[in-house]
Amino acid sequence: MGYAQLDGCGNCVKYAMFVTNLIIFLGGLVLVALGIWSITDKAFANQLLGTNLYSGSIYIMLTMGIIVCFISFLGYFGSIKEIRCLLVAYFICVFLIFVTMLIGGILGYVFRGKIETTLENAMLASLKHYGNNRAVTDAWDETQTRLQCCGVNSYRDWDFKTPDTCCRETAPGVRQSCQDVTQHSPIIMYTNGCLNITKKLVKEHAVIIGSAGIIVACILILGMIFSCALYKKIDE
Incomplete structure (x- = not known):
């Protein structure tokens, strides 16, 4: 040939x-x-x-x-x-x-709708494993630190065991204990829940990967x- x-x-x-x-x-x-x-x-x-x-x-x-x-x-x-x-x-x-x-x-x-519902239910269920399951604990700490959020819908989801990662750093590497922070200190504690932020993150990521796949x-x-x-x- x-x-x-x-x-x-x-x-x-x-x-x-x-x-x-x-x-x-x-x-x-x-x-x-x-x-x-x-x-x-x-x-x-x-x-x-x-x-x-x-x-x-x-x-x-x-x-x-x-x-x-x-x-x-x-x-x-x-x-x-x-x-x-x-x-x-x-x-x-x-x-x-x-x-x-x-x-x-x-x-x-x-x-896509089912995934959103599953995400909320899974995040709520994982709260009770915080402190007992290393992977879940690290995931929550990393998520709240990087996304600057607290809990699923708000910091109230944590009841009386609010993690310190729900609070902002008062200095580089220095974070105030959230156990000492009350709801009257919104400047120190993250007030936004992680659910909507995580949803947005996943959707934006899916759009990028999906668009590349379509092209x-x-x-x-x-x-x-x-x-x-x-x-x-x-x-x-």
Whole structure:
């Protein structure tokens, strides 16, 4: 199968597919970068979410990014070397990835309301494990410190065992004990609950990752179109 077998139109399709796969590769790198960022930067609240859907979706997106990068090389060699079996394998793999991302997006949209309800119930249930479960304790301390919030809906959720992380630092590294703070000291204690802030955080993160996934999925459609066109042009 030599390069001379392609006419001018065929060569245009060939190099269009090459460029498309370069963009797909870059898109895969973006998905990988977003997945790593999500895992390292937002993992502190995972213990409070009450579901593995959020962390699971991040790992799926990270895996998809790695697979997309690999598949782009398959498309590159299939187009440059004009190997029809590689183009067929490329089309099948890209189609399966596209369907997976599409189904994931639909499920995320359908279950978004349920996830919000689950989040509130899980956060309320985790309060009683504070101080007894190390993972939950660390998650609450990290969440309240980083998001500058207290409790689920307000500091009153803690009753008489308000954690010190509900209070602001009076100096770098110095935090007043919340046991000594009353409701008449709103400047020292965080008054906003963590629920709405966490919801907003998860939604913003989901929008970023979801948007990146949609863009890559659209580019994958171009990859499928060009692979079909090039397949027909080879040995025509």
